[in-house]
Amino acid sequence: MRVVVAVKQIKVLGDEVEFVADGRDVDPDFLDRGLNEWDACATEEAIRLRERLGEVEVVVLTVGDRGSEAALRRCLAMGADRAIRVDAEPLDPISTARALAGAAAFESPDLVLTGVQSADSVQGSTGVALAELLGLPRVAVVTKLDWSGSGPATVSRELEGGLAEVVEVDTPAVLTIQTGINEPRYANLRAIKQAEQREIAIVDAEPGEPAYRIRRMFSPPRGAGAEILDGGPAEVARRILELVRERLA
Amino acid sequence: MSVLVVAEHLQGRVRGVTFELVTAARALGGTVAVAVIGPDALDVDREGVDEIVHVPVEQAEFENDVYQRALEALIAERQPEVVLLGFTVNSMGYAAAVAAKLGLGFASDVFAVARDGDSIRATRAFYGAKVHAELEFPPGKPVLLLLRPTAWPPAEDQGSATVAELDVGSVASRARHRGFQEVARGDVDITTADFLLSIGRGVGEQDNIAMLEELSEKLGATLAVSRPIVDAGWMPNARQVGQSGKTVKPKVYLAFGISGAVQHLAGMKGSETIIAVNTDPEAAIFDVAHYGAVADLFEVADELAKLV
Ligand SMILES: Cc1cc2nc3c(=O)[nH]c(=O)nc-3n(C[C@H](O)[C@H](O)[C@H](O)COP(=O)(O)OP(=O)(O)OC[C@H]3O[C@@H](n4cnc5c(N)ncnc54)[C@H](O)[C@@H]3O)c2cc1C
Ligand SMILES: Nc1ncnc2c1ncn2[C@@H]1O[C@H](COP(=O)(O)O)[C@@H](O)[C@H]1O
Numbered sequence: 001m002r003v004v005v006a007v008k009q010i011k012v013l014g015d016e017v018e019f020v021a022d023g024r025d026v027d028p029d030f031l032d033r034g035l036n037e038w039d040a041c042a043t044e045e046a047i048r049l050r051e052r053l054g055e056v057e058v059v060v061l062t063v064g065d066r067g068s069e070a071a072l073r074r075c076l077a078m079g080a081d082r083a084i085r086v087d088a089e090p091l092d093p094i095s096t097a098r099a100l101a102g103a104a105a106f107e108s109p110d111l112v113l114t115g116v117q118s119a120d121s122v123q124g125s126t127g128v129a130l131a132e133l134l135g136l137p138r139v140a141v142v143t144k145l146d147w148s149g150s151g152p153a154t155v156s157r158e159l160e161g162g163l164a165e166v167v168e169v170d171t172p173a174v175l176t177i178q179t180g181i182n183e184p185r186y187a188n189l190r191a192i193k194q195a196e197q198r199e200i201a202i203v204d205a206e207p208g209e210p211a212y213r214i215r216r217m218f219s220p221p222r223g224a225g226a227e228i229l230d231g232g233p234a235e236v237a238r239r240i241l242e243l244v245r246e247r248l249a
Numbered sequence: 250m251s252v253l254v255v256a257e258h259l260q261g262r263v264r265g266v267t268f269e270l271v272t273a274a275r276a277l278g279g280t281v282a283v284a285v286i287g288p289d290a291l292d293v294d295r296e297g298v299d300e301i302v303h304v305p306v307e308q309a310e311f312e313n314d315v316y317q318r319a320l321e322a323l324i325a326e327r328q329p330e331v332v333l334l335g336f337t338v339n340s341m342g343y344a345a346a347v348a349a350k351l352g353l354g355f356a357s358d359v360f361a362v363a364r365d366g367d368s369i370r371a372t373r374a375f376y377g378a379k380v381h382a383e384l385e386f387p388p389g390k391p392v393l394l395l396l397r398p399t400a401w402p403p404a405e406d407q408g409s410a411t412v413a414e415l416d417v418g419s420v421a422s423r424a425r426h427r428g429f430q431e432v433a434r435g436d437v438d439i440t441t442a443d444f445l446l447s448i449g450r451g452v453g454e455q456d457n458i459a460m461l462e463e464l465s466e467k468l469g470a471t472l473a474v475s476r477p478i479v480d481a482g483w484m485p486n487a488r489q490v491g492q493s494g495k496t497v498k499p500k501v502y503l504a505f506g507i508s509g510a511v512q513h514l515a516g517m518k519g520s521e522t523i524i525a526v527n528t529d530p531e532a533a534i535f536d537v538a539h540y541g542a543v544a545d546l547f548e549v550a551d552e553l554a555k556l557v
Contacts, residue, residue: 011376012376012377013376013377013379013380013531014529014531015529015530015531016531017379017380017531024382026375026376026380031376092355092356093345093355093357094345094348094349094355097345097349098349116341119377120375120376120377121375121376122357122358122374122378122510122511123345123357123358124336124341124357124358124395125341125344125345125348125355125357125395126345128313128341128342128343128344128345128346129345129346129348129349131346132345132346132347132349132350133349137314137423137424138313138342138346138424139313139342139424140313140338140341140342141338141341141342154427156430157338157342158338158432158493159259159338159339159493160337160338160492160493161492161493161494161495161496162431162432162486162489162493162494162495163259163429163430163431163432164429164430164431164432165310165426165427165428165429165430166426166427166428166429166430167424167425167426167427168424168425168427169423169424169425170423170424173423173424176341179476179477179480180476180479180480183480183481183482209352209387210387211348211353211354211355211356211386211387212354212355212356212371212384212385212386213384213385213386214382214383214384215370215382215383215384215385216382216383217375217380217381217382218380218381218382218383219379219380219381220374220379220380220381220536225535225536225538225541226523226525226535226536226538226539226540226541227539227540227541228540228541228542228543229524229540229541229542230542230543233544233545233548233549233551233552234552236526236542236544236549236552237549237552237553237555237556238552238556239540240503240524240526240540240542240549240553241468241553241556241557243501243522243524243540244444244468244501244503244524247500247501247521247522248443248444248469248500248501
């Protein structure tokens with residue numbers, strides 16, 4: 001049996017920002033990179049399936065540049081069996097899903113897991129677009145997975161406001177995994193070292209036309225923002241207490 | 250310009266986001282149709298809605314295959330230029346599938362939309378909501394947008410829409426509703442507190458929580474948390490603020506080490522006074538806070554403890 005997990009190396013903006021010359025993105029010098037939190041949970045869930053069911057191969061798949069291989073290596077260190085990088089630039093969720101679809105279909109997966117969302121762009125869309133391109137049923141925002149390895153799976157889908165739904169889904173299926181479903185394991189140093197040496201398969205794709213283009217990116221207008229309390233922690237604490245007493249009175 | 254809105258409903262009740270979508274649709278100008286997918290034509294008639302299209306299906310609750318089939322039929326039949334859905338868990342289950350299948354223009358978590366001649370411009374955030382971006386879409390195709398809940402005020406006045414029906418036959422769902430479960434039960438009701446001290450991942454370790462719990466008691470505040478604190482198992486679900494937790498409107502919301510992700514803001518931005526303490530001056534929480542301190546939460550907590 002095979003489980004494919006789509007994982008993204010996200011970009012994290014620090015406390016300073018500059019934009020590239022055409023104004024359509026942040027200058028990469030201002031961006032750190034790391035494995036998307038939701039995808040660590042998806043990878044963990046796949047590894048746990050293997051631990052429960054035995055003969056399961058966990059294949060992690062990403063779309064991105066060479067730098068995004070770090071996400072794959074982290075998943076390998078966690079225990080994924082194999083890694084594939086689709087050499088394309090992820091622009092929007094729909095064309096990213098197209099880039100993922102070919103490699104995912106080639107693996108004939110019994111289950112495909114993605115994260116609910118990527119923290120750097122909060123699209124919440126790539127997994128479900130991928131399901132459509134693979135012709136598979138899907139459930140979004142899964143907080144519990146109950147599956148014997150064949151036949152329908154029973155999953156919990158998290159709704160708004162503290163409500164969950166129980167859904168029975170035919171397999172193969174695409175599930176988008178929500179944080180809290182598990183606590184992703186840490187890889188030990190040896191596993192991390194070993195993952196550095198592992199081979200990553202690289203494939204091409206034709207992502208096609210993106211579903212949107214960015215015209216310009218900008219820092220949000222801050223005028224309406226907060227009144228800044230400063231003067232050191234003691235003064236900040238004094239002002240907070242003053243405000244609290246005033247507002248609660 | 251013709252705009253199609255898909256109503257959202259749960260357990261027989263229309264959800265508020267539907268009427269926010271109506272407001273956004275109206276602002277684009279042109280005709281507005283609202284689709285209701287379900288056994289009954291629920292009341293979604295608001296001023297500015299021209300047509301209600303009921304798509305009768307046997308499934309009372311949301312199932313993504315049903316909604317996908319219905320939306321594809323609606324797009325083929327009504328040929329809308331713009332389709333508006335809420336950026337909700339239900340929409341996340343099928344909207345991107347429709348966009349991928351039909352090759353539509355598409356964006357999610359959109360909080361501003363404007364018309365520019367014949368084309369649509371949408372605004373959304375990137376990189377931890379620290380920057381915004383204006384998007385454009387491929388010409389000559391419908392654009393499907395998932396709008397951020399609470400970004401538009403709900404349409405309120407009664408309308409006088411015509412009602413039509415669109416038949417899509419019966420849909421065999423591959424992912425079937427089996428029941429609901431309430432998850433957020435617990436020790437306190439954070440929705441009735443006047444003063445919440447809310448802590449996020451900035452607290453770093455579980456061991457730091459006891460001291461903040463103590464501080465909240467001293468201050469007369471109720472302790473609330475962001476989602477990662479619940480995910481880690483450090484605090485029960487009932488204390489979580491946000492989209493998948495509770496919506497709160499206290500007199501004072503004091504946020505310690507919370508970045509201000511969209512799903513967190515959804516649950517607290519209606520608070521009367523928001524005070525945020527965060528070491529990152531670019532944190533999105535400062536966009537909704539009334540007062541902000543760029544400071545270490547532990548240093549501020551220590552000083553607060555000395556004062557009470
Ligand atoms: C479907 C869905 C539903 C969700 N529902 C919810 C929900 O209901 N509620 C919710 O909260 N989230 C929800 N989320 C998760 C949400 O997207 C964010 O991941 C989450 O809100 C982040 O929590 P945080 O701000 O505590 O953590 P982070 O984003 O990690 O932020 C931590 C902050 O602490 C600051 N910090 C670090 N150290 C210090 C220090 N010493 N002093 C001061 N500041 C410090 C950092 O600068 C940072 O801004 C949901 C996500 C999805 C996909
Ligand atoms: N570039 C990518 N490579 C691989 N998977 C991705 C990529 N972008 C998004 N995904 C997957 O899609 C999920 C949802 O991301 P998004 O739709 O961008 O919010 C992520 O958690 C990943 O599982």
